[in-house]
Amino acid sequence: MTRSMTIALTVNGEAVSAAVPVRRNLVDFLRHDLGLTGSHVGCEHGVCGACTVTVDGQTVRGCLMLAVQANGSTVTTVEGLSDQALARTLQAAFTRRNALQCGFCTPGMLASALSYIASGGAADRRAIREHLSGNYCRCTGYQSIVDAICDTIEESRA
Numbered sequence: 001m002t003r004s005m006t007i008a009l010t011v012n013g014e015a016v017s018a019a020v021p022v023r024r025n026l027v028d029f030l031r032h033d034l035g036l037t038g039s040h041v042g043c044e045h046g047v048c049g050a051c052t053v054t055v056d057g058q059t060v061r062g063c064l065m066l067a068v069q070a071n072g073s074t075v076t077t078v079e080g081l082s083d084q085a086l087a088r089t090l091q092a093a094f095t096r097r098n099a100l101q102c103g104f105c106t107p108g109m110l111a112s113a114l115s116y117i118a119s120g121g122a123a124d125r126r127a128i129r130e131h132l133s134g135n136y137c138r139c140t141g142y143q144s145i146v147d148a149i150c151d152t153i154e155e156s157r158a
C-alpha cells in the first residue's frame, strides 16, 4: 500500500492543497498532479538540471526533493516566471541570443541563471559557466546561454 500525505503549498502564486504519495518527487508532483509540464525530467538523479525549480527562493533539483518536503513552501516553476520582470528580461535575452534550440534544458537553465543574477553575480563568463555547471545543454554549446545571461546582468544594472 502506498502511503499518502496531504500537503499545502504555494505554486506560482496560487495556494495548492493535494494528497500525494509520500515517495513522489517534487517534479513529478508538479508535472503529473498539477499539470505544470514546463519543468522537465532528464536523468532523474540530480545530474542534468532539467528539473530545477525554485523553492523558498533557493534552486532545487525537483527529482531529488520529495513533494512532501515542499509542504508549506513557495515553489516557482518556469510557468510562473512571467510574473517577474527580471525573468522576462532573461527570457527575452534567451530568445534574442538564440540561447535555446530544443528547449529541453531551458526551464532549469532559466531557474539557475536567475539565482545567479539575483544573488548579485557578475557578467563574468567563467563564473557564469561555473554556476551553470549542474545544468546540461546538449544543443547550444552554452556560448549563447552565457551571452544571454551577460546581457541580462548588464541591462538590469544599467
Ligand code: FES
Pocket (backbone or CB within 6 Å): 040, 041, 042, 043, 044, 045, 046, 047, 048, 049, 050, 051, 052, 061, 062, 063, 064
Ligand atoms: Fe533532475 Fe536531471 S532530472 S537533475
Ligand code: FES
Pocket (backbone or CB within 6 Å): 099, 100, 101, 102, 103, 104, 105, 106, 136, 137, 138, 139, 140
Ligand atoms: Fe536543447 Fe539545451 S537547448 S538541451
